[in-house]
Amino acid sequence: MHPFIDLIFNDLFIYFNMSLKPFVLVIATLCVNLASGQIYSDTLRINLDSAERVFLRNNYSLLAQKYNVDAQKALIIQARLWPNPNLSIERGPVIPLYDPQSNFPHSNFFLNSENAASLSQLILLAGKRNKQIRMAEANATIAEYQFFDLLRTLKYTLRTDFFNIYYLMESAKVYDTEIRALQEIVSAFAQQEGKGYISKKEVVRIKAQLYSFQSEYNDLILQINDAESELRLVLQLKPTIYVTPILDSNTINGLDPLKYSLTVLMDSAYKNRTDLQIARMNNTFNKLNYSYQKALAVPDLTASASYDKQGSYALYYNSIGVSMDLPFFNRNQGNIKSAKAQIANTDALEKSTEATVKENVSHALQKALAENKLFQGIDPDFSNDFEHLMYEVLSNYEKRNISLLDFLDFYDSYKQNVLQFNSIKYNRIQAFEDLNFYTGTEFFQP
Numbered sequence: 001m002h003p004f005i006d007l008i009f010n011d012l013f014i015y016f017n018m019s020l021k022p023f024v025l026v027i028a029t030l031c032v033n034l035a036s037g038q039i040y041s042d043t044l045r046i047n048l049d050s051a052e053r054v055f056l057r058n059n060y061s062l063l064a065q066k067y068n069v070d071a072q073k074a075l076i077i078q079a080r081l082w083p084n085p086n087l088s089i090e091r092g093p094v095i096p097l098y099d100p101q102s103n104f105p106h107s108n109f110f111l112n113s114e115n116a117a118s119l120s121q122l123i124l125l126a127g128k129r130n131k132q133i134r135m136a137e138a139n140a141t142i143a144e145y146q147f148f149d150l151l152r153t154l155k156y157t158l159r160t161d162f163f164n165i166y167y168l169m170e171s172a173k174v175y176d177t178e179i180r181a182l183q184e185i186v187s188a189f190a191q192q193e194g195k196g197y198i199s200k201k202e203v204v205r206i207k208a209q210l211y212s213f214q215s216e217y218n219d220l221i222l223q224i225n226d227a228e229s230e231l232r233l234v235l236q237l238k239p240t241i242y243v244t245p246i247l248d249s250n251t252i253n254g255l256d257p258l259k260y261s262l263t264v265l266m267d268s269a270y271k272n273r274t275d276l277q278i279a280r281m282n283n284t285f286n287k288l289n290y291s292y293q294k295a296l297a298v299p300d301l302t303a304s305a306s307y308d309k310q311g312s313y314a315l316y317y318n319s320i321g322v323s324m325d326l327p328f329f330n331r332n333q334g335n336i337k338s339a340k341a342q343i344a345n346t347d348a349l350e351k352s353t354e355a356t357v358k359e360n361v362s363h364a365l366q367k368a369l370a371e372n373k374l375f376q377g378i379d380p381d382f383s384n385d386f387e388h389l390m391y392e393v394l395s396n397y398e399k400r401n402i403s404l405l406d407f408l409d410f411y412d413s414y415k416q417n418v419l420q421f422n423s424i425k426y427n428r429i430q431a432f433e434d435l436n437f438y439t440g441t442e443f444f445q446p
Contacts, residue, residue: 058236079136120304126295149274166245167426175217257368272440283346290339360438368431
């Protein structure tokens with residue numbers, strides 16, 4: 001039996017001069033204690049490392065992006081291939097196919113037929129092939145950075161939901177305890193209704209407190225369910241699985257934002273932030289494209305060789321030649337101008353991303369320092385002292401120095417203290433996760 005509830009019912013026993021059976025407060029897994037209508041059939045207790053391994057193995061978004069990387073790398077192979085040569089063969093008579101008088105094929109048809117063949121090869125000039133290869137390589141690099149950026153974002157979502165669910169569950173335990181206690185008190189009051197042991201006003205007051213706790217508890221459960229849904233999607237788990245996070249509090253409490261200087265964090269962000277790398281590679285790609293578009297203004301050369309029997313002034317005619325377009329009208333002016341404008345566009349986006357990275361890291365460090373200072377400023381014995389004070393309040397209530405409602409008000413204060421403390425701990429670990437996310441490096445491992 002919970003000691004707080006035990007003392008309450010000891011007083012009710014004195015108050016009502018009746019015998020009440022003691023009740024047992026059972027705190028089962030949260031997935032069983034949630035509001036009616038839940039469909040969870042399995043509870044998965046998992047730590048952060050195991051959750052990340054499940055994520056890397058199961059997430060379909062990562063798998064899809066991995067296939068995109070493979071597709072872009074295949075285009076590098078395609079860009080390296082030379083244009084195929086063109087072969088043309090002709091055979092035909094130099095005299096009529098048939099004799100108009102006899103309506104039969106001419107007697108010299110097979111002896112005097114023409115045979116011709118030509119072979120041509122397109123030769124790319126102005127380094128077009130090499131430029132195409134470098135553009136394909138740049139696209140493949142961008143696809144790889146996009147893969148790692150998706151990985152960074154999804155891991156951030158996973159870890160954020162993981163910690164959020166853990167601390168929300170810790171807060172839900174307080175509501176679960178209080179609601180069970182108040183439900184038992186309301187039930188006991190209902191049995192004594194009309195007997196004059198307790199006033200109607202006090203009954204209404206306790207019921208109002210119970211309904212308030214139930215409403216807050218329901219809102220909290222909805223938050224947990226939303227986070228659970230998102231976490232299941234990231235881990236690609238079945239909808240019937242309920243995830244219960246496991247944390248090592250000692251490791252989390254030992255995290256220190258002063259372990260790394262702002263310079264170290266900033267250097268890591270400039271080196272490892274994949275969104276910044278994507279912005280840089282987009283700029284590089286547009287510069288390559290600009291060079292390629294200028295090369296397209298240079299016509300390509302087609303070299304050819306031909307052989308012709310009985311199709312010219314000589315019985316056997318052989319020739320070689322070259323051909324190319326004359327760049328009189330189309331010199332690719334529009335594409336060149338567009339490519340140049342795209343360079344200016346991606347250059348501005350790169351500078352904007354660099355400024356965003358700098359501000360992100362600086363702000364995240366300030367936040368981590370502030371949240372850690374707030375956490376460190378809390379007396380570690382405060383919760384124990386508060387619980388001890390609860391016993392003192394119960395003792396005074398038993399001696400009739402305070403009323404039951406005064407006790408419930410104090411109990412509400414205890415709930416608020418626990419909720420606030422859980423919020424402080426979550427905000428602190430979230431600040432460290434922000435630093436990991438904005439630097440692109442897992443400096444802080446809870």
